[in-house]
Amino acid sequence: MDRLILQTVKHLEDLPTLPSVAVEVMSLSRSPDVSIKTISECIHKDPPLAAKVLKLANSAFYRRGAHEIETLHRAILLMGLNEVVNITTSVSVLSSLGSRKSQEQNIRKKFWQHCIATGLIARRIDTRLHMSLQGREFVGGLLHDIGKIILDEYFHDQFMQAHALSIERQCSMFEAEQEILGTTHMEIGHFLAQKWGLPPYIADIILNHHHPRDARFKDITSVVSIANLLAKASELSCGGDSMSFVLKDQQGWQILKKMGHPMDSIDLERFSFEIGDIGEEVKEYITTVSDQEDRERAYA
């Protein structure tokens, strides 16, 4: 059945779509001389989106100053264009995928917890290593596994079989997917990222987070790959796979080390211990990004 599923997905007509404004914002942001005004006006064309972006900009995750940020214009001035584009990307992807239902709502809920935890841990790694990835590591972590949603939605039974297999064999979810579906959540997610015109670094993370050696954006993909493992180790796992690992032997760790990041200076025990409380932050993020009704539907 090789490749068949990937081909099928490519021809699906009812795949989720991204709000058109989000697509526009992402492409606008790629041109070097885009003005603050252009971007904020563009986001304003989708009022619910604009409201959510502002709400998140004012949340504990991003808020810097003491004063409430009242306009998008001001948000861009204070937080930088990149961060506002990041927020817009996260909010739009979450609004098109966050409300999709699964026959296994419980697994779906864990899925989102895992993704948000990965983003938050990626951010902590960025801070710890002073990498200045500027919030892209958070978006990357948040979206790294989106292929799983498509697999779950359109190939539910096989996806559940893969889930069971990964538990039984204590192997990775992607290995089980490869065996049962002939494709992986990385390939499917990558296809979706390209179809949606998500920025290249996100597509790269989605495709390579399990083997950052093959990534083009090696630093950020490595950060997300480590964050993904740590999220699982802190029991925020979405697949059946809850394997043990030696972080220092992982590709992502070694790549960052080779790049000259002070990996050996990290007190990993302390860092892991502190991640233990990430669950609270995850909940807070969910509360911030979701409307009451979304929350009941998707994450509750």
Next chain:
Amino acid sequence: MPMPEYLNTAQPGMSDETFRLLRDFIYEHSGIFFSDNKKSQLENRLSLRLKVNNLPDFDKYYYLLKYDPQASRELRALFDSVTTNETSFFRSPPQIQAFQEKALPEILGKRAAQGEKVLRIWSAGCSTGDEPYTLGMVVWEVLGEKMPEWDVKIFASDISEKALKSARAAVYNDYTLRSVPPDIKKKYFIQEGPQFRVCDDIRMLVELQYLNFNDEKRVKLMRGFDIIFCRNVLIYFDDAAKKRFVSQLYDNLNPGGYLFIGHSESLHNISRAFKLVHFPGALGYKKE
């Protein structure tokens, strides 16, 4: 009515100098370190020793420890006073789960493949026995019917005689059992009124002994362990004592063996000899 002499709690305070003498004495004999901000804690803990020995002040107590021919007996009482014996069954459940689901099956598999069905575990700093008995129950759960084929020993040691005495009695109250899964509680404990006694099958797996980690010669003899639990013990040592003792623990392990320390502790600045392994919700140190 005048108060009897021994009830008079007014004691002369501990001078900074005496604090330093006592602190260094304790450190030298046990590795347990009281930093400068722990003076009043030490004072509290030793005040009973003054009364029992009928001494007027901490200076005299120091002289007793240092020069009295009976000092070795007082030393044990001193250790009882300066140790923190806080513990419970199934403490830090994710660690116990990592032991049960990952480390233990890995070791048992390897041993069985070698045709050598021997398992040696050490609960180093076992306090009142909650930890070694917990490990015994887990081993029993994992091995099940195969238990008789295996030679299992869990060594459990502590510096506190008082704690070891409770461990030998193996009778506990409900509170220390708060994290015990109900089926385990039913299977391995015998209820006696409001208390719970560990069943003999489990008690027979555990060998309790007095051992001071500072006693290098005796610690060196603890060889050939597959798994060592030394949780919430190192926190009372300073870095130098931690380093000494952890490198000793490394030698005490078999290749492929695991060390578990307290879930909020770190060996980051203490040892590079081990491989840090991430288990779901817990960390372990592997000797390769």
